[in-house]
Amino acid sequence: xxxxxxxxxxxxxxxxxxxxxxxxxxxxxxxxxxxxxxxxxxxxxxxxxxxxxxxxxxxxxxxxxxx
Numbered sequence: 001x002x003x004x005x006x007x008x009x010x011x012x013x014x015x016x017x018x019x020x021x022x023x024x025x026x027x028x029x030x031x032x033x034x035x036x037x038x039x040x041x042x043x044x045x046x047x048x049x050x051x052x053x054x055x056x057x058x059x060x061x062x063x064x065x066x067x
Contacts, residue, residue, distance in 0.1 A: 010022075042063065045063050046063045049061055049062040049063050
């Protein structure tokens with residue numbers, strides 16, 4: 001099977017990432033990073049709410065999870 005020659009970089013100096021423009025791939029990575037950061041912050045808030053509930057029962061829950 002014949003290999004295709006590598007494509008030349010785009011005019012702005014970036015290489016294509018598959019069929020996508022580099023900005024689309026960069027945006028997807030940023031979006032995944034933001035989702036991961038929000039999930040980590042939500043987990044920290046949930047753990048802190050559980051600890052607070054064990055120390056001082058009652059009051060308002062910060063995170064409402066009924067599993």
